[in-house]
Amino acid sequence: MDLKLYVWRQKGPDSPGKLEQFTAKNISPDMSFLEMLDEVNEELVKEGKETIAFDHDCREGICGTCSQVINGIPHGGQDKTTVCQLHMRKFKDGDSIYIEPWRAKAFPLVKDLIVDRSALDRIIQAGGYVSNHTGGSPDGNAILIPKPDAEVSMDAAECIGCGGCVAACPNGSAMLFTAAKVTQLAMLPQGKVEAAQRVCVMTEQMLKEGFGNCSNHYECQDACPKGIKVSFIAKLNREFIKASVK
Amino acid sequence: MGFLSSTVGRKILMAITGFLLLTFLCIHLLGNSFIYLGWINAYGERLHSMPPVVWAARIGMVILLAVHIFFGIKLTLENNAARPQAYAVKKNVRATFAGRTMIWTGLLIAAFLIYHLLHFTLRMTNPEISSGIDAMGRLDVFKMIVLSFKNILISGAYIAALIAVGLHIFHGIQSVVQTIGLNSDKTLPCVESTGRGIAFILFLGYASIPLVIIFGLLNFKG
Ligand code: HEM
Numbered sequence: 383m384d385l386k387l388y389v390w391r392q393k394g395p396d397s398p399g400k401l402e403q404f405t406a407k408n409i410s411p412d413m414s415f416l417e418m419l420d421e422v423n424e425e426l427v428k429e430g431k432e433t434i435a436f437d438h439d440c441r442e443g444i445c446g447t448c449s450q451v452i453n454g455i456p457h458g459g460q461d462k463t464t465v466c467q468l469h470m471r472k473f474k475d476g477d478s479i480y481i482e483p484w485r486a487k488a489f490p491l492v493k494d495l496i497v498d499r500s501a502l503d504r505i506i507q508a509g510g511y512v513s514n515h516t517g518g519s520p521d522g523n524a525i526l527i528p529k530p531d532a533e534v535s536m537d538a539a540e541c542i543g544c545g546g547c548v549a550a551c552p553n554g555s556a557m558l559f560t561a562a563k564v565t566q567l568a569m570l571p572q573g574k575v576e577a578a579q580r581v582c583v584m585t586e587q588m589l590k591e592g593f594g595n596c597s598n599h600y601e602c603q604d605a606c607p608k609g610i611k612v613s614f615i616a617k618l619n620r621e622f623i624k625a626s627v628k
Numbered sequence: 629m630g631f632l633s634s635t636v637g638r639k640i641l642m643a644i645t646g647f648l649l650l651t652f653l654c655i656h657l658l659g660n661s662f663i664y665l666g667w668i669n670a671y672g673e674r675l676h677s678m679p680p681v682v683w684a685a686r687i688g689m690v691i692l693l694a695v696h697i698f699f700g701i702k703l704t705l706e707n708n709a710a711r712p713q714a715y716a717v718k719k720n721v722r723a724t725f726a727g728r729t730m731i732w733t734g735l736l737i738a739a740f741l742i743y744h745l746l747h748f749t750l751r752m753t754n755p756e757i758s759s760g761i762d763a764m765g766r767l768d769v770f771k772m773i774v775l776s777f778k779n780i781l782i783s784g785a786y787i788a789a790l791i792a793v794g795l796h797i798f799h800g801i802q803s804v805v806q807t808i809g810l811n812s813d814k815t816l817p818c819v820e821s822t823g824r825g826i827a828f829i830l831f832l833g834y835a836s837i838p839l840v841i842i843f844g845l846l847n848f849k850g
């Protein structure tokens with residue numbers, strides 16, 4: 383199939399950018415979205431033009447590097463799917479596709495579709511860890527953790543830090559990401575020790591990085607390729623209230 | 629870091645003040661509904677025979693509104709600043725019109741509130757119908773309301789403002805529950821639909837009064 387692409391092109395952080403039109407020819411429905419872009423780039427190389435810069439790494443939906451807003455939806459709108467796992471069979475011959483980078487003040491643009499998402503790393507650095515000495519690995523069942531709590535923690539830990547929640551949020555808030563990181567640790571005995579301090583410093587860092595505040599639109603939940611739920615944000619809010627009354 | 633500089637702390641403040649304003653909306657509607665029972669003049673007189681209660685409520689409302697408006701504007705400005713460059717194409721899958729226009733419906737409510745106070749509380753906008761005395765020597769609230777709402781412009785302004793209120797709480801009610809951390813995956817859909825239902829009921833309750841008067845179902849025979 384042939385597709386008409388409108389891709390955001392921008393040489394560097396401070397250069398002006400604009401949507402540029404490309405035609406993707408002879409695209410197989412079995413290709414992934416990134417492979418389709420690879421094809422377009424190969425044509426550009428043949429023509430001696432500069433290729434479209436985009437982020438990618440694992441291409442199997444686990445690293446969270448691929449970051450494109452496709453037709454107005456981060457990761458393209460297929461349920462629980464990253465850009466690299468999105469396939470061209472989702473599109474029809476002749477479709478127009480708009481491709482833009484994550485847009486947020488906290489994610490400065492590097493080039494074309496690539497943004498710098500290290501603000502998310504700094505949120506984790508602020509408090510997304512356990513600093514008490516846990517000793518060697520404990521014997522099985524020495525620390526009792528109810529199965530449902532372990533499940534919630536594991537669900538939260540599914541977050542791959544792609545930043546799709548930020549890209550989707552009308553406020554450019556990183557609340558879903560922060561909530562997942564807070565919950566993942568707050569559910570477990572080892573993480574409970576520093577839970578109060580953690581929720582405060584992580585949300586503080588989020589604001590410092592220039593992310594917006596959560597307005598409970600829940601747009602993030604629909605965009606998340608890992609199915610992280612906004613109930614984790616409610617959990618973060620509970621953790622914050624607990625920390626405040628302490 | 630202080631509660632008031634935290635992103636969550638300020639949201640909780642918005643939720644508490646919003647919830648208390650919502651409580652006021654419910655009490656106010658209950659008071660208004662006395663118009664259907666013919667008790668509105670008695671209600672008005674009774675209320676104003678207790679100045680400490682009236683003044684406590686007024687001062688409380690001013691504080692609630694001041695906090696809610698201040699942080700509402702501050703949060704919105706921050707949120708807008710968080711995305712300096714807009715998307716060329718952006719689809720919202722889940723976010724509602726009501727949710728995305730909170731600041732505009734909020735500011736409309738504030739503007740309406742000023743008019744509403746001038747109209748019914750200070751009785752400055754329509755003095756000719758607003759200072760009647762009924763047969764029992766009480767301020768004729770019934771006459772003031774019915775003759776006001778016979779005017780299609782006044783009714784229109786009230787109904788427009790009520791749409792703004794309705795939209796504001798359509799998003800707001802469920803938002804409070806989430807902000808104070810009471811949601812789980814199971815409760816969220818139910819909380820959302822209940823919140824929307826309450827918003828709709830409050831809208832219908834308030835809007836019924838001007839509508840009933842416009843359609844001549846409630847008349848003042850002076
Ligand atoms: C009848 C009066 C009002 C009621 C009942 C009301 C109620 C609410 C409620 C319940 C919320 C949700 C709080 C939360 O997210 O947890 C809210 C949010 C909000 N209100 Fe109001 N409100 C009123 C007046 C106003 C006014 C006058 C403004 C003017 C600026 C305003 C601006 C906002 C904004 C901007 C938000 C969204 C904040 C955010 O989450 O980003 N409200 N309101």
Ligand code: FES
Nearest residue numbers: 439441446448466
């Ligand atoms: S490239 Fe790793 S998740 Fe898409």
